[in-house]
Amino acid sequence: MLTHQAFRLTPLRLLFMAKLPSFQFYPGDWMKDPALRACSLAARGLYMDMLCAFFESPDRGISPYPAGKLEAKAWAKVVGHRADYVKKLVAELELNRVLSRRPGDRRLYSRRMVREELERKKARDRQRKHRGSVTPGVTHLSQPSSSSSSSSSSSSSSNPITDRVAAAVNGETEKLAAAAFTEIGFESPFGRPNFQAIYVTHFIEAKKAGSWITQAMEATIQECQRLNIGIPPQFYEAKHDVEVRENASIKRSPL
Helix, strand or coil: CCCHHHHHCCHHHHHCCCCCCCCCCCHHHHHHCHHHHCCCHHHHHHHHHHHHHHHHCCCCCECCCCCCCCHHHHHHHHHCCCHHHHHHHHHHHHHCCCCEECCCCCCEECHHHHHHHHHHHHHHHHHHHHHHCCCCCCCCCCCCCHHHHHCCCCCCCCCCCHHHHHHCCCCCHHHHHHHHHHCCCCCCCCCCHHHHHHHHHHHHHHHHHCCCHHHHHHHHHHHHHHCCCCCCHHHHHHHHHHHHHHHHHCCCCCC
C-alpha cells in the first residue's frame, strides 16, 4: 500500500538507487513561463512527451535521436503523428526557446534536465568521496542517556550512520551543524540521533556545494526511508515551508 511518503519521491533518489523512476515537475513553472505559454497546445503536448523521452535517454536530458532528416520521423513514431506535423511543432518549440540544440551534434535537449542531472552526478561523487573518508568513533549529535549507553552491546561498537558526521562536522563546519535546524525554523535539533546525523550531513554537503536546503532535506527523507529511520512530522512541514521560500527567491526556467 502506498503511503503519503511515497508521493514525495524525487530525482534525488539517484543517490540511493541505480535508476530514477521520476523527475520533478513544477506546475507553477509550466503554467506561468512566457516562452512555453507562447507555444500552441499541440506543441506543449509534444514537449511533454519529449521530456519523458529525454529522461529515459542514455544521456539524460538529451534527445536519443540524432538531428537531421530522420529526426522528425523518429519523434513522429514516439507520439503517433505525421512527421511533417511533428517537425513543425519542434520548430515552434525551438523558435520560442523552449528547446535547445546541443553544440556539435545538434541534438535537442532540455536545459533544466541536463543541469539537474549534472547536479545529481556532483552530489553522487561527493557522497562517494565522503563515505570513503568516514572515520569511526564519532560522538552522536544528540547524546543518549547514561542508562541507554550502559545497555549497549559494547563500548567499542559504533553507529555507521551517526559516524558519517565525522568527515563533515569539524572546525568551521560545526557552525553549519548548529545552523542546520535553525535554518529550517527550529531553535534546537529534534528527532532521534540517527535522523539528526543524516540531516546535518546532507545539510553541510548542500552548503558546501551551494545547493538548495530542500535538496538536503529530500536526501534526508530518502535515506531515512531506505534505512527505516523515523522522520519527525515537523520535518515534512518544515520542508514545505522551505520550498515555498526558495521558490519565491528565484524565477526558474521551465522543464
